[in-house]
Amino acid sequence: MQRLYLLLTFICTVCVAAGLPVENVGEKIYPRFMEIPGDDGLMHKVDLEEEPDMELLNEIARNPANNQYLLYTRRNPRLSQTLRMNNAASITGSNFNARVPTVIVAHGWLGNGYNNLNPVVRAAYLDKSDVNVIIVDWSRLALSTxxxxxxxxxxxxxxxxxxxxxxxxxxxxxxxxxxxVGFSLGAHLVGNAGRAMSGRAARVTGLDPAGPLWNLNSDRIRPTDGVYVEAIHTDGGTGGLGIGSSVANADFFPNGGNSQPGCLTSLCNHNRAWELFASTVTRNHLVGNQCSSMSQVSWNTCRGSTLHMGNDILTKTGSGIYRVNTGRSYPY
Structure with a gap:
């Protein structure tokens, strides 16, 4: 097995050095120690083999609903109202409107309910239409290793x-x-949330789903987590932080899915996923072409049927892998 890993790593290294596209010859291989971006906007050195905090994990397992649910609507677009599990009054006494769509947004590692992702996506939705936006603050776990x-x-x-x-x-x-909607680790989180709803949510969207420790992980986001599941991959290169492989009904690879125009760092590439998504909620302007292989994604030779990336359409359908080309700055 170790020899196979070394061979795959060598093949990928040669291809990248030669500027050649890398097919999905296997799952990405991550080093034990690597720099991973947090939602705090910084890179952090991580030991992927570090022993987890079992005391915290046992507490989370006993009470998995130990999150904050922050509601924003057009009646309270900037100051949240807190909804509480098993507290009906917190919901019926809030501005929550069951007659309009509900968008749930989950941040990533080291994040909280007030990171840049959340106000940007929230504003994109509320500026466009009357919806409930619920920001999931799962920082108690997210602030751990x-x-x-x-x-x-x-x-x-x-x-x-x-x-x-x-x-x-x-x-x-x-x-x-x-x-x-979930970003990075939050993408896998909302996948599991959809699974707990028996796949009944209209849509589940993973924004550059995290890669380290998820490649062979059966708990990662998957196509059956919602009626329609979509993933947007922006940092999936050999050293990227995104998972970089198909995990949904429709997987979009903007600009090839590895590096983004105007970005010089992995952190920038990674965050571009939620920036692109927010822009498509407002404009629905980014259209991908279906690809028959990851080589076509890499070489920008996809000529298949088209599908709009992102957006807020609840009845959206589609399947396959798509490349979409974007600009280097907002609105892309």
């Missing part, structure tokens, strides 16, 4: 799914009007 956060994501995701089932029971808000 990366290996600990990875281990706890499935339990926290189940807690989010249980909360949305509770929300449905209290208000009658239909599952087919719910769109779950």
């Amino acid at each position: 990366y290996p600990t956060a990875v281990r706890g994501v499935p339990a926290v995701g189940r807690g989010v799914g249980e909360f949305l089932v509770f929300l449905n029971r209290v208000t009658g808000a239909p599952f087919n009007t719910m769109h779950l």
Whole structure:
């Protein structure tokens, strides 16, 4: 097995050095020690083999709903109202409107409910239409070490799914009007949330789903987590932080999915996923062409059918891998 890993690594290294596209000859191989970006906007050195905090994980497993749910609507676009699991009054006494769509947004590692991702995506939705935006603050787990956060994501995701089932029971808000959006580790989190809802959410969107410790992880986001599942991959290169492989019904690889125009760092490439998504919510202007292989993605030779990337359409459908080319600055 070690020889196979070394061979695959050698092949990828030669291809990258020669400027050749790399086919999916296997799952990406990550070094034990690597720099991983947090939602705090910094890079952090991580030991992927570090022992996780089992005390915290056991607590999370006992109470996976230990999150904050921050509601924003057009009646309160900037100051949130807190919704609480198993507290119907916190929901019925809020501005939550079961007659309009509900968007759930989950941040990534080292993030919280107030990181840049959340206000940008929230504003894109509320400026466009009357919706409920619920920001999931799962910072109690997200502020732990990366290996600990990875281990706890499935339990926290189940807690989010249980909360949305509770929300449905209290208000009658239909599952087919719910769109779950998550960034990096949050992408796998919302996948698990959708799974806890038996795949009934209208949409699940993973924004550059995290790669380290997820390649062979059965708890990662997958196509059955919602009625329609989409992933946007922006930092999937050999040393990138995104998973870089197909995980959804439709997988988009902007500009090839490895590096983004105007970006010089992996952190910039990684964050571009939620920046692109927010822009498509407003404009629905980025259109991908279906590809028959990852070589076509790399070489920009995709000529298949078209599908709009991102957007807020709840009845969206599609399947396959797509390349979309964008500009280097907002609105891309």
